Amino acid sequence: MIETMARLRGRLRIAILIVATADLIALDLPALITHLDVYLVAWPVVAGYLTLIALLVIEGVLIVRGRSWGRWRWPALGLTLAVSVLVNALIPVIEVPGYANWPIDGIGWVAVVLLFDQHLGVLLAVLAGHFATNFVHLALGGNLTPLVLINVGTDIVTIGAFQVTAGAATWMVRYAARTAARAAAAEAEVRATEAIAARVHEDRQRRTQELEAEVRPLLTGLADGSYDPADDQTRRDCAIAAARMRRLFAEGDDVDDRLLHEVKACVDIAERRGVLVDLATQGSWPGLPREVRRGLTEAPVRVLSTARNWARVTVLGTDSGVSVSVVADGGAAGAFPLADGAVTITTVEDEDRLWVKATWLS
């Protein structure tokens, strides 16, 4: 879609250059040559004509090089309007409605070329300014008779209609191209979100299946009496399975949260070892760089890996930063550094409990 619009724009630009060149060479050049004796001074009129031709040549070069006028557009436009005023000043007022006044259409086409891609309003203002010079000229020369006005007015309406249509076409193509780009960006975003959602969904399905494989024997065991509900091990197995089910049911969002994903993976491992893990998260945090995530998880995960029976794992996102904390029984995790990169680590020991918290300040 975006490529189609770009191609269309390129072709439209070439078409407008061809129209402008054809107008200046096929219509305006003969008019200029046959009226050289009419102008008050001839050479500035010729120079003005050559200036316009030069601008069209530059446009041709820019098209070939695939570039736009950029900020040179405005001086070039000023030059064009200057030619309009100059030539008007050198045409005798009696000739304004006639063929000698070749710039009446030529200037407009150069303006359409220069204002390709710009807001239509700019072109309308430039054309209005250009046509106004003709009327000013007539007024100053005292030649504002109804017949003259009708002649010049008819010229302006016919010429202006073509030029405004061409300008409107470039503007519409630009508008369509922008809409297409926006639509494409939105589509890409939807696709990315869908891909993440699909991955999260697959992950949940896999975990549901794994959980079922663990829960089913527990339930059948309880039903047929081979597991005793009063037995500590049975209670423990049930508590762990329940915690995992609760966690799975509580998941509602399809966000790709890497930090939480990594923490959950470690919780999973601890649970497989028979540790009852209480995982709680609160608040929100941005996507964190890998080294920050590593710093946040390393020490807490080490405590988790030495937990004997139970652990509480929390991930908390506040205004000031993100922290990962683990309290566990065991206490054989060894000493921790006070900091790991941008992450600070605090440790509290209390009898057989060890509490390690890693904090990253945003």
Place this chain on the structure above:
Amino acid sequence: MGESDVAELITAVIVDDHPAIAAGVRAWCAAATPPVELIDAEGRIARAWTEPGASAQVVIFDLQLNGPPAFRELERLVDAGRQVIVYSGRSDRDTVLTCLDLGVFTYLTKAEGPDHLIPAIRAAAADLPYTSPSLGGVMSTDRRPSRPQLSEREMETLVAWFESDSKRLVAGKLGVSIKTVETYIDRVRIKYANTGRPARTKAALVERAIQDGLIAMEDLTG
């Protein structure tokens, strides 16, 4: 939350559509000393309004009864002056804060039941604040403009309470007594009771806290 001042038998009604949950809570209530008398509303809110549920001092309320969160029913219970403990599988901030603003007594996640439900029931019967770790976590991440102003110490205490689920660990970490930890947490709860939508239950909590000298009038108006 310390010793309960209520010596007589406490009655609670549980509104939860999962029979296993009600059965589990009944077992905890029976094992408590002194035991708590539990009425099972079998997932029907109407049974909390009719006897014997109507005169239960505490309502244990599962927010999701086969559908979206039952905030309207919750509001009606609170407006009737009932002490409601929301006992839910959800722990998302918006839900918890909505419940708190409606004027519930406290919010417990299902994972917190074994350790916190019985103490919360006792505190509710005595109009003493009770803040579960999950509720502490929610308060510490509250970013609404209408949130109450918390001191740095109160904030640290809340965060540590959420993380450790142990007042002793919090006390050890912050270098204060367990009593101080409790005071900080309770003061935050009172500050929340003093904001947002007015409710009789909130006013009772604030009034009791001022009587007990937990918080001064100036701390609430300032």
